[in-house]
Every structure is written in structure tokens, then in C-alpha cells.
Amino acid sequence: MSTISITASGGSQARRAPGLMGWLLLMPMVLWLAAFVVIPTLILLVYSFCERGSFGEVVYSFTWENYVRALDWRYLKILLMSVWYAALTTAFCIVIGYPVAWFIARADVRLRSKLLLLIMLPFWISFLLRTYAWISLLKAEGVVSAFLQSASLITEPLSILYTPTAVIIGLVYAYLPFMILPIYSSAEKLDESVIEASQDLGAGAIRTFFKVILPLTWPGVSAGVLLVFVPAIGMFAITDLMGGARVPMVGNVIQAQFGAARNWPFGAALGICFLIIFVAVYALLRERESKA
Amino acid sequence: MIEHPTMKTTRPLIVAAMLAVAPFASAKELNLFAWSEYIPQSVIDGFTEETGIKVNYETYDSNEAMIAKLVGGGGEYDLIQPSEYAVEALAQAGRLEVIDRANVPNFANLSPQYLDQPFDAGNKFSVPYMVGTVGIAVNTEKVKEPVAGYADFFSDKYKGRLVVLDDGREIVSWALAAKGRSINDITAETLAEVKPLIASWLKNVKLFDSASPKTALLNGEVDMGIVWSGEGAILVQEDAKFAYILPKEGAHMFIDSLCIPKGAKNKAAAEAFINYILKPEVSKIISDEFPYTNPNLEARKLLTEEQLKNGASYPAAGKLETFKEIGEVSSLIDDLITELKSDL
Numbered sequence: 224m225s226t227i228s229i230t231a232s233g234g235s236q237a238r239r240a241p242g243l244m245g246w247l248l249l250m251p252m253v254l255w256l257a258a259f260v261v262i263p264t265l266i267l268l269v270y271s272f273c274e275r276g277s278f279g280e281v282v283y284s285f286t287w288e289n290y291v292r293a294l295d296w297r298y299l300k301i302l303l304m305s306v307w308y309a310a311l312t313t314a315f316c317i318v319i320g321y322p323v324a325w326f327i328a329r330a331d332v333r334l335r336s337k338l339l340l341l342i343m344l345p346f347w348i349s350f351l352l353r354t355y356a357w358i359s360l361l362k363a364e365g366v367v368s369a370f371l372q373s374a375s376l377i378t379e380p381l382s383i384l385y386t387p388t389a390v391i392i393g394l395v396y397a398y399l400p401f402m403i404l405p406i407y408s409s410a411e412k413l414d415e416s417v418i419e420a421s422q423d424l425g426a427g428a429i430r431t432f433f434k435v436i437l438p439l440t441w442p443g444v445s446a447g448v449l450l451v452f453v454p455a456i457g458m459f460a461i462t463d464l465m466g467g468a469r470v471p472m473v474g475n476v477i478q479a480q481f482g483a484a485r486n487w488p489f490g491a492a493l494g495i496c497f498l499i500i501f502v503a504v505y506a507l508l509r510e511r512e513s514k515a
Numbered sequence: 516m517i518e519h520p521t522m523k524t525t526r527p528l529i530v531a532a533m534l535a536v537a538p539f540a541s542a543k544e545l546n547l548f549a550w551s552e553y554i555p556q557s558v559i560d561g562f563t564e565e566t567g568i569k570v571n572y573e574t575y576d577s578n579e580a581m582i583a584k585l586v587g588g589g590g591e592y593d594l595i596q597p598s599e600y601a602v603e604a605l606a607q608a609g610r611l612e613v614i615d616r617a618n619v620p621n622f623a624n625l626s627p628q629y630l631d632q633p634f635d636a637g638n639k640f641s642v643p644y645m646v647g648t649v650g651i652a653v654n655t656e657k658v659k660e661p662v663a664g665y666a667d668f669f670s671d672k673y674k675g676r677l678v679v680l681d682d683g684r685e686i687v688s689w690a691l692a693a694k695g696r697s698i699n700d701i702t703a704e705t706l707a708e709v710k711p712l713i714a715s716w717l718k719n720v721k722l723f724d725s726a727s728p729k730t731a732l733l734n735g736e737v738d739m740g741i742v743w744s745g746e747g748a749i750l751v752q753e754d755a756k757f758a759y760i761l762p763k764e765g766a767h768m769f770i771d772s773l774c775i776p777k778g779a780k781n782k783a784a785a786e787a788f789i790n791y792i793l794k795p796e797v798s799k800i801i802s803d804e805f806p807y808t809n810p811n812l813e814a815r816k817l818l819t820e821e822q823l824k825n826g827a828s829y830p831a832a833g834k835l836e837t838f839k840e841i842g843e844v845s846s847l848i849d850d851l852i853t854e855l856k857s858d859l
Contacts, residue, residue, distance in 0.1 A: 277842045297854040385722045467722030468681045485579045
């Protein structure tokens with residue numbers, strides 16, 4: 224949509240500013256973005272500077288107090304902890320997801336579509352149901368515990384459920400496909416001949432990976448990071464169900480403000496802080512990408 | 516802040532959504548806004564069959580959500596089902612209609628024990644629906660020593676074997692009772708006083724769950740829990756190894772009531788519904804499905820001996836107190852519980 228590239232002699236078709244037809248075609252998207260992204264965000268921004276009435280209604284008088292409270296150590300700590308959990312989740316997703324994506328991308332074409340189907344299959348079942356399934360797997364009297372005990376690998380019943388470990392397992396499980404799919408799509412496009420060229424020029428396997436393969440698949444990795452890291456910070460269902468609501472993440476705190484605590488302005492302020500982190504992560508990734 | 520045990524499935528929500536699609540006001544209809552999983556569908560169907568009044572049933576899962584929608588003008592309701600402190604808050608704000616007792620003759624069936632409470636003296640605005648307590652459910656096969664109150668329950672012996680409601684106000688009320696204070700004595704000072712006690716308690720909790728605390732007890736993940744009495748009653752029904760105990764230091768009793776919001780368009784229909792629900796045979800159906808304490812003495816006569824002997828539904832006398840509306844102090848409770856949880 225940039226108009227900068229228009230020159231006196233006229234730019235190429237693709238670079239021109241959209242004409243009437245272009246805008247008409249864009250209209251549904253623009254309206255959708257306005258109605259469901261721009262306007263709600265503006266409402267959130269306005270609410271975040273309002274006060275809470277005694278009934279929990281939003282009172283329109285200006286205050287900084289919600290932000291002061293959001294930056295209080297007890298909430299900052301939760302935010303940092305959420306970022307840490309999300310970072311761990313992202314790291315595990317890359318470590319587990321990259322080889323899987325690479326393998327699928329290099330597999331025989333017919334096998335490839337079947338493998339991709341396997342990655343997508345879980346989406347056909349409700350996310351909450353799958354989380355409950357993990358609860359039955361991990362609980363003390365569950366399948367995994369019984370198997371490990373009968374194999375004499377552990378003596379006590381498994382006590383993973385309702386711990387931070389369970390939360391990380393749940394998060395990695397939930398977001399893994401969002402890491403595999405973008406890496407797959409960039410790995411699939413990678414030309415085999417550049418790997419051969421690298422090897423012909425004397426680079427070893429490790430050097431080829433870090434100097435050739437990784438930079439060329441970086442767009443996939445960075446898309447995956449964005450798709451995993453950002454939503455993982457805000458997740459609240461998994462912390463409630465698999466973490467036993469013991470370890471609050473920022474998503475739980477925000478959800479509580481809009482529900483039980485009836486404090487929409489404070490929830491809005493937390494949401495805006497969260498949004499700023501989104502933007503920062505995105506900008507950071509874009510910068511790395513443009514350097515690469 | 517009370518979240519009910521009755522919010523598990525979305526089935527009533529779907530039904531409500533389907534019913535709510537008809538915006539055309541027929542002369543005979545009732546817009547009911549109630550807790551999810553708290554009014555049996557057969558009772559609603561029975562009411563429509565008897566009176567010809569169509570019921571549009573919408574549900575909520577916390578008093579706070581209900582108040583938010585009522586205040587925000589999200590819908591026009593004829594009948595709501597707030598708990599005691601929510602009745603108080605709404606009545607004080609002038610948001611409830613006075614119920615015309617002449618239209619509710621079955622009011623006489625109610626036990627005086629649950630009437631004329633401080634939250635609504637003389638029951639001008641509210642009629643009790645179901646009553647319950649918050650108490651301790653014990654798996655007696657795993658916990659051999661007697662547990663009488665919060666001090667025993669939160670003992671370090673049981674570290675990692677406990678489930679409690681995920682509800683800040685409830686947790687604070689237990690600590691206040693343990694300190695010998697009223698469970699409504701919530702100020703910045705009293706919260707500071709109970710903070711170390713709550714911190715030491717929460718370290719021993721394995722799981723916080725308001726929606727269905729009984730599940731973790733049933734599948735053996737924990738051995739004791741502080742639960743809603745309706746959940747406790749189901750545990751006792753399911754397996755005799757479970758016992759329900761009212762903490763000796765004092766416990767929260769909630770009275771969920773039926774109220775008519777100010778400006779309701781179908782006030783007569785709402786009063787007819789209240790009267791219908793107070794019929795002994797109808798009230799019995801509610802008890803069968805949701806085994807809380809039935810305040811309807813005529814209905815209790817129809818219950819089986821087993822139902823009446825269930826110590827969670829009908830506990831022996833204890834030190835009970837209802838919640839009062841606390842207003843803005845609730846954000847201090849939030850801060851406190853959030854901070855203590857993030858230290859776990």
C-alpha cells in the first residue's frame with residue numbers, strides 16, 4: 224500500500240497505491256480490523272485510565288492509578304514470570320519442533336501430506352478436551368504414573384500434575400504445531416543445492432546448519448516464535464487446569480479483573496502493558512530479520 | 516466473588532442462547548437470569564406447562580458477572596438469583612423491586628431460620644432459593660486423625676494433599692474465622708493481620724478449584740478439600756469414605772435468593788415463578804438434582820432419609836455467618852491473594 228515507490232514514469236502495477244477497486248477489495252479486511260482490533264484496543268486504552276465504581280462499573284474520570292498498580296512489584300513479578308514461562312515454552316517448541324519440521328519437509332511428497340495431517344489432527348478436537356486428557360494422563364492415579372510404576376522407573380505415584388512442570392508440558396503441547404508449521408514451510412522451500420554447495424566448499428554438517436540452513440529457515444523460526452511466545456504469555460486455561468491455579472500468569476490476573484474482581488479499568492491497564500510487550504517482541508524479531 | 520460449583524457444563528448456556536433468540540415479547544414470558552446448573556430444566560418446563568408462561572433462561576457463573584450485566588444494561592431480566600451479599604448490594608443501590616407477598620402464598624413453606632436475615636430484613640426484596648455452607652470434605656481412608664477446623668486442615672502434615680476453592684474472599688474468611696474475627700471484618704488492617712497465616716496455609720495447598728473441587732478428591736489427587744456443601748453432599752453420596760465437616764472456628768453460609776430487578780417488565784410472571792418453585796414437590800426436584808440445604812420445610816418432608824442424613828446438605832448446627840457486601844476492599848483481597856500465590 225506504500226505510495227513511496229511511485230516514480231514519474233509510473234511504478235509497476237503491484238506497487239501502485241490501491242485504486243478504487245483495490246480499496247473495495249480491501250474493505251472487508253479493513254472493516255474487520257477496525258471492528259475487532261482497532262476499536263476494542265481504543266476502548267481498552269480509554270478504560271485503562273478510568274476508575275472503578277463501587278459496583279464495578281467503569282467511571283469515566285482520569286487516573287494513572289491502574290498503571291501504578293500494574294507496575295507494582297507483585298504484578299510485575301507475575302508478568303516477568305509469565306514471560307519466563309513463555310520463553311521456556313518457545314525454547315522447547317523450537318528444540319522439539321525444528322527437527323520434526325525439517326524431517327517432514329524432506330520426506331517423500333506422499334508421506335509429507337500424511338505427516339502434516341498428523342500435526343493438524345489435534346485441532347479437530349476441542350482444546351479444553353485435550354487439556355483434560357493431559358490431566359488424566361498425568362494425574363497420580365493416571366496412565367503415565369501406572370506405566371512408570373509398573374516399569375519400576377519410579378516408586379511413588381507421579382506428582383507432576385498441578386506443578387509448573389505440568390504447565391510447561393501443557394503449553395509446549397498446545398503451541399508445538401504453531402512452531403512446526405511455519406518452520407516446515409520455510410524448510411520446504413530450501414533448495415537442496417545450497418546445502419550441497421556448502422558441503423562442496425568444505426563446510427561440515429554443523430557449520431552448514433548454522434551458516435546456511437538456519438539463516439535460510441529463519442523466517443519460519445521467527446514466525447513460529449511470534450505465534451508461540453506471545454499467546455503463551457497470555458494463556459490462562461492451562462495454568463488453571465494443569466497448574467491447579469497455583470501459579471498465576473498474567474492471563475489469569477487479567478481474566479480475574481474482567482470477571483470475579485469486577486475491575487475492568489485495572490484489567491485494561493494490564494492488557495495495555497501486555498500489548499506493549501507484544502509490539503516490542505515483534506519489533507525485535509523484525510529487526511533481526513532485516514539484519515539477516 | 517463466590518463462584519458456584521454449578522458451572523461445569525455449557526448445556527444450559529446453549530439452551531439459554533437458543534431461547535434468547537426470540538426477542539418478540541409475548542404477553543406471557545419470563546426472562547430468567549440464574550446460576551448455571553442450579554435450576555433443573557424439568558422445573559422450568561413444568562412451570563411453562565402449568566402457567567403457559569414461556570421462560571427465557573440465561574445463565575451466569577458468578578454474582579459479579581450477573582451484577583456487571585445488570586448494571587451495564589446488557590439484558591432485561593425479570594428474575595435473578597443473587598447470593599446474600601449481592602442481594603444486599605443491589606437492594607442498597609435501589610435496583611430491586613419489592614416482592615408482593617400476596618402473589619407468593621407458598622412463602623409460608625420456608626423455614627424461618629433463613630428468613631429475615633441482615634442482608635434483607637423482612638425479606639422485602641428476596642426469597643431464599645437454596646442454602647449452603649463452605650466446609651471441609653475429608654477422605655477418611657487417607658486422613659485418619661480427626662479434622663475439626665482450619666488449623667487441623669492446613670496442618671503441615673497434609674502438605675500437597677489439599678484442594679481449596681479458588682476464591683480470595685472465601686480464603687480470607689477462613690483466616691479471619693481462625694483468628695476469632697467475624698468473616699466480614701475485612702479492612703486493610705485485618706488483612707495485614709491474617710496475611711502471614713494465609714501465606715503459611717497456601718504453601719500446603721496442591722490445587723485451587725472453585726468449579727469442581729470434588730473431582731480432585733474423587734480421583735485421589737488430594738485427600739481433603741474446602742468445598743461448597745453441594746459438592747460435599749455429592750462426595751458423601753458417591754462414597755461413604757467421604758465426610759463433610761463444618762469448621763469449628765466458623766464457616767460461611769450462603770443464601771442464594773430469588774429477586775426481581777427494578778423495572779422488570781414481567782413482575783407478575785416472576786412472582787408466579789417464585790411461588791411455583793416454593794411448591795414442595797417442585798422444590799424436592801431441585802434438592803434431588805442439587806443437594807444443597809433446602810430451606811423449604813414442606814419439601815424436606817418429601818426427601819428420603821438418606822438425603823436428610825447427608826451431613827453436607829443438612830449439617831449439625833455450627834457457627835455460621837453470611838457474607839456482607841464489602842465494596843472496594845475487594846481489590847485489597849485480590850492484591851493479597853495474587854501476591855501470596857505468586858510466592859508459591
